[in-house]
Amino acid sequence: AQSVTQPDIHITVSEGASLELRCNYSYGATPYLFWYVQSPGQGLQLLLKYFSGDTLVQGIKGFEAEFKRSQSSFNLRKPSVHWSDAAEYFCAVGARAAGNKLTFGGGTRVLVKP
Amino acid sequence: DGGITQSPKYLFRKEGQNVTLSCEQNLNHDAMYWYRQDPGQGLRLIYYSQIVNDFQKGDIAEGYSVSREKKESFPLTVTSAQKNPTAFYLCASSRNQETQYFGPGTRLLVL
Numbered sequence: 001a002q003s004v005t006q007p008d009i010h011i012t013v014s015e016g017a018s019l020e021l022r023c024n025y026s027y028g029a030t031p032y033l034f035w036y037v038q039s040p041g042q043g044l045q046l047l048l049k050y051f052s053g054d055t056l057v058q059g060i061k062g063f064e065a066e067f068k069r070s071q072s073s074f075n076l077r078k079p080s081v082h083w084s085d086a087a088e089y090f091c092a093v094g095a096r097a098a099g100n101k102l103t104f105g106g107g108t109r110v111l112v113k114p
Numbered sequence: 115d116g117g118i119t120q121s122p123k124y125l126f127r128k129e130g131q132n133v134t135l136s137c138e139q140n141l142n143h144d145a146m147y148w149y150r151q152d153p154g155q156g157l158r159l160i161y162y163s164q165i166v167n168d169f170q171k172g173d174i175a176e177g178y179s180v181s182r183e184k185k186e187s188f189p190l191t192v193t194s195a196q197k198n199p200t201a202f203y204l205c206a207s208s209r210n211q212e213t214q215y216f217g218p219g220t221r222l223l224v225l
Contacts (some may be wrong), residue, residue: 004156032212043120043204043216044157051212090156100145100212101172104156 002027002093006105013081014113021076021108023091032094033074034102035065037087044090050074061085086112117141118217120205125222127192127199135190135220137205146188147214150174151202160203163188192222200224 003026013019036044048059055067065076088107094100118139127133145164149157159172163182177196182188192199202221206214
């Protein structure tokens with residue numbers, strides 16, 4: 001069975017500083033990988049996804065993520081955080097062989113200090 | 115304007131009552147999904163449907179039921195058998211079972 005771990009429950013970062021959110025997954029084959037962002041009381045918005053090919057993927061809002069097969073990781077990064085990036089971020093892994101059922105990590109809440 | 119709509123935004127359930135959450139999409143997506151989100155937790159899959167008139171249980175299907183009579187619609191019923199229904203419910207859809215796109219959610223509260 002697939003699983004996803006986001007080790008950091010909360011991260012506080014100053015506006016303008018860089019941000020990295022960690023994601024580790026467990027899956028027996030090459031997974032689909034996703035990062036979503038959720039503002040309070042809202043649905044999830046897709047930031048970026050990895051299916052195959054280039055292991056560094058670019059997403060919306062200036063985010064990028066790097067797939068590292070050897071480390072089973074898919075960490076999310078942003079060079080310079082804006083106050084509007086304060087939200088909860090979810091990493092998810094999709095099972096190609098089972099209708100792409102998504103398994104989500106527990107989420108990382110990002111707080112941005114002025 | 116394409117997208118996924120969920121209604122109502124807030125729903126209140128009385129003891130022993132069944133309630134139905136609506137999910138509609140006009141994206142022409144084949145697959146649809148229901149997730150439950152509890153505070154401070156990730157999403158857990160309740161049910162999913164890959165085609166009309168077919169659906170499968172997810173990880174936490176007990177106390178819930180669904181139907182998929184139309185491609186655009188995938189309503190979720192929270193039955194009285196679900197003893198802890200208070201949560202945020204999210205519907206999603208995808209084309210070719212790849213990227214899932216989410217609706218705005220319904221918050222269910224117990225009176």
